Amino acid sequence: MTRVITVASGKGGVGKTTITANLGVALATYGEEVIVLDADVAMANLELILGMEGKSVTLHDVLSGDADVEDAIYEGPGGVKVVPAGISLEGLRKIKMDRLESALEILIESADILLIDAPAGLEKDALAAIAAAQEMILVTTPEVPSISDALKTKIIANRLGVDILGVVINREQHDKTFLTISEIETILEVPVIAVIPEDNEVSRAAAFGEPLVVKNPKSPTSNAIMQLGADLIGEEYQPIEPDKKGVISKLVEGLLGRR
Ligand SMILES: Nc1ncnc2c1ncn2[C@@H]1O[C@H](COP(=O)(O)OP(=O)(O)OP(=O)(O)O)[C@@H](O)[C@H]1O
Numbered sequence: 001m002t003r004v005i006t007v008a009s010g011k012g013g014v015g016k017t018t019i020t021a022n023l024g025v026a027l028a029t030y031g032e033e034v035i036v037l038d039a040d041v042a043m044a045n046l047e048l049i050l051g052m053e054g055k056s057v058t059l060h061d062v063l064s065g066d067a068d069v070e071d072a073i074y075e076g077p078g079g080v081k082v083v084p085a086g087i088s089l090e091g092l093r094k095i096k097m098d099r100l101e102s103a104l105e106i107l108i109e110s111a112d113i114l115l116i117d118a119p120a121g122l123e124k125d126a127l128a129a130i131a132a133a134q135e136m137i138l139v140t141t142p143e144v145p146s147i148s149d150a151l152k153t154k155i156i157a158n159r160l161g162v163d164i165l166g167v168v169i170n171r172e173q174h175d176k177t178f179l180t181i182s183e184i185e186t187i188l189e190v191p192v193i194a195v196i197p198e199d200n201e202v203s204r205a206a207a208f209g210e211p212l213v214v215k216n217p218k219s220p221t222s223n224a225i226m227q228l229g230a231d232l233i234g235e236e237y238q239p240i241e242p243d244k245k246g247v248i249s250k251l252v253e254g255l256l257g258r259r
Pocket residue numbers: 009011012013014015016017018019040043045119120170171172196197198199200201202203204206221
């Protein structure tokens with residue numbers, strides 16, 4: 001049976017799309033048939049992170065009634081399948097969220113795991129993405145405003161009968177985090193299932209249109225996301241140690257090169 005998992009946050013800009021994109025690639029590398037649906041039709045950032053912008057048929061076209069969802073499925077990095085949100089002002093005026101339901105039925109038939117990137121907030125479009133799933137991953141940064149919005153999202157998801165798998169703490173910084181993991185778990189009453197560090201490489205990878213788990217699989221961020229993917233499907237994951245020797249040899253090469 002297909003698992004439908006929504007990744008939601010409540011607050012915008014906490015890294016939900018980054019985590020959805022990389023998690024989708026991670027799950028696909030474990031051999032799962034994964035479709036990532038960018039339901040964030042107002043932002044449409046997922047395709048940028050996966051280097052897939054400019055596709056001719058998108059969720060916008062499907063929700064506008066101008067295309068079938070089968071034509072909006074594209075092969076992405078690591079074999080993950082992606083339905084890009086697309087973006088057009090005209091499309092935004094025409095879209096009807098109730099068309100999402102029939103599109104979802106088709107996507108569910110074509111995947112082991114359907115991962116949905118929900119829009120931030122709790123507007124109609126976010127609620128549609130939350131209600132579509134049986135399971136949810138909450139993403140928050142370790143700051144109070146985003147934890148508070150995650151809590152509101154959790155309460156709504158509970159009311160909709162969605163099973164909360166856990167919370168991913170993103171952009172953790174050892175020296176700046178003032179709430180501990182157990183305090184966050186107490187506030188949200190949800191287990192923390194991954195802690196993703198603050199990592200400049202995340203934005204750099206997005207700028208190059210390559211997910212970090214592909215661009216730099218040895219980074220702590222990639223290891224944390226690969227581990228999360230493995231935990232979700234009961235796989236074993238052996239973290240990849242950063243190649244220290246490689247870094248030193250590169251440094252030496254660089255110094256020799258300067259002579
Ligand atoms: N762990 C991280 N370390 C550093 N930067 C990060 C990290 N995670 C995300 N970012 C950066 O934060 C910004 C917001 O990330 P992202 O678009 O994934 O957030 P979002 O919650 O999906 O936002 P929106 O609500 O706008 O859809 C991006 O520039 C991204 O590169």
